[in-house]
Amino acid sequence: MGVGIDLTDVKQWPRMFWGFLVCLFLAWLVLQYDNYVIGDLHRGYREASKVLQGVKEGKPAKTYEEYVAEKKESYKKAMEKYEAGLEKKKPSKPFILKQNDYDYIIQNKDIPGKFSFGERMNQFQLTYVAVLLLGGMLIRNTIGIPKFLQPGTVAARPFIKPGIIILGAYYMWSDVLRVGMIGLVLVLLFVMGAAIAISIWGKRAKADDGLMGLMSAGVGVCGVSAAVAVAPVVNAKPRDFFYAIGTILLFGTLALFTFPYIGKLLGMSQPVYGAWVGTAILNTAQLVAAATWYGHEALLTANVVNIVRIGFIPIIVLWCIYYYVVRPARQAGESGASVNTIQVIKEKFPIFILGFFIMVTLNEMKFFSPDVKDLLGRDIVKIFMAIGFAGVGLNIAFDDLRKAGGVAFVIGIVAATLKAVLAALFVMALGPGPFIIKQ
Template identity: 35%
Template sequence: MDAAMTTSATPPSGPTIARRVLAVLPGLGLALAIAACATGIGRILPVLGSAVPGVLLGVLVRLIFRPGRPATPGIELASHPVLQLSIVLLGTQLSVGEVARVGLTSLPVMLGTLALCLTAAWLFGRLLGVVGDLRTLIGVGTGVCGGSAIAAVSPVVGALSADIAYAISTIFLFNIAAVVTFPAIGHLLGMSQQAFGLFAGTAVNDTSSVVAAAAAYGPEAAHHAVVVKLVRSLMIIPICLGLAALVRRRQAAAEVAAGQAAGEARRTRSPRVLRLVPWFLVGFVLMAIANSVGLIPTALQQPLGSLALFMITVALSAIGLTTDIAALRRAGGRPLLLGALLWVTVTLSSLALQLLVG
């Protein structure tokens, strides 16, 4: 009896907060160090940015020495919660006013280009045999906003680190191609500053590459391109909601096929709307609203944007540390070809839609 009372009075064992912090330090510290190096590379080469060096350096570190089990908790923290928090902070860079200033003439080009890109991703992906999450990531990354879109969609669909790394690398390759070729295309077609800004904002993926391409054309083009790019980023929200609903539907079908109880199947088949909305997207919208009504001081917007980009780099560095190199080799060149076809599709559709809408 006394032994039983002594046992019940003993506080439950388990890791304390301090132990949990110590557990994540090795992996998180490694991801932070890689992200710091990648950020330095991005400052030296702005066109390159920091996301791609983060992934590549993470993969390189993994090749040189495989991080052991002590690093796993910190790497998992960096590749998931840190990534989701970065998406919330990205909302501080948008406002309702910026959306309104883009104008009705810009929206048809943005929405039309996005619709054509996603349709082409589904069609070309099936033809090339690139299916599943990798096709989704390349399509969304090309159609919306590159690495940021891939970062937002990855936790929604539960993408593998190898798919994320391949998609990021593919998007980066065609960002560089756009920076090199788009100004020449604009001059060849005699595009105005505003027209080229719309072209760059809808057909280039990463923000740094949008700025690089548009700034080479002129300051007015650069300003308009950045606004278009920010508005284009809003498409992350409906895309993530749609993908979340699709994932839930597939999970429900799999559970029913596995013979689960009818009550549970009914519960999964009709989920509440709020359960379909990832919490970080709710945070993203709330931050955008807060920025719109002036709750976020202007002086804080640039630091918050820089912090969001650094957190994305930390997360992508962690993803690089967990990337399965063998899986990348097995993927072959078909995903890269898919990226090329989508890049051409987005480029031509942006130009064609501008011509149609005047």
């Protein structure tokens, strides 16, 4: 994910410091907005609507003190039920309107403007994900980022990965296996299908082997990471690499900003949408962003499908070695061309997903209390994601996207779009049932 930057190289840390600090600050700032506008004001809108409904139905208006006492009493009762084991889910603290807002609703029979604003921002899905990505992209392509900040913004992107690992605290193995098995079908059908189709199409179109190897890995499996893994295997040239990366990033960027709205338009439930983006978006960072944008349940499903998909990086490398190296060598009558399967799997397996599996196992062993699970799976994951998305947004440069071109562009965009359309039809036909992750 952090192509060009080695996070573990201590000598590079001073170069990364300022840019990373900017990402931390941006993430913190936008999380303030998200917590207040998308969180508090949205809850305020729902509470204000309830109060307003009572007023419009002609019920006698309670005094503010009566309203507060009633809210507290109902929370106390819900807690008693939870403590007695009658309710499984811990009730969340009630949202109590402030006196001036309560009085405003009673007197004006209207909802205060700030709550309506929060609701509107929610309707447009302008959560921290959208603000960081759109804002970052806007900054990068208008005022630009000074050179000394760039390494740090690139270094912020991999911070999505600890988020993916920690999110494991939310899953049970039964869910991971169930969704993972369907994810495996999706990956085999659409992801590997796209990779193989691109290789064959490229050969027929007499496109360069190096370029098409990169495209089949990048468009099929895992965007930039897969393209980097495959580049030395297929003897890719620098020009091929930039064409392929440009096309992958262009499709990913378009998908990132349009898929959440297409999902809403098609009426996709969160689990269905999660399965769709997990299959159709090419790059982990963009995929996680598009899923988080849609909602927490969508992220839970997308994360499992994504883990199955990136687990296929060694398989796609094996495919490329076979298709672009071993097969032509055998056809040319050369003997001895073979693939060291174990070596490739050992070298190319994305080991960070092992951390996710460890977290799922710890959760299965009831290692985390519900409060700890919530803290890890929601609050801390959100912070890591925000840092990562700040890096992603600031690195969407139109100049990079313009590098997409030639046959790679046509084949890549057609294949990726076809994969997205077919995957959408498939997951919508299956419905949400198979993709739900119980919380």
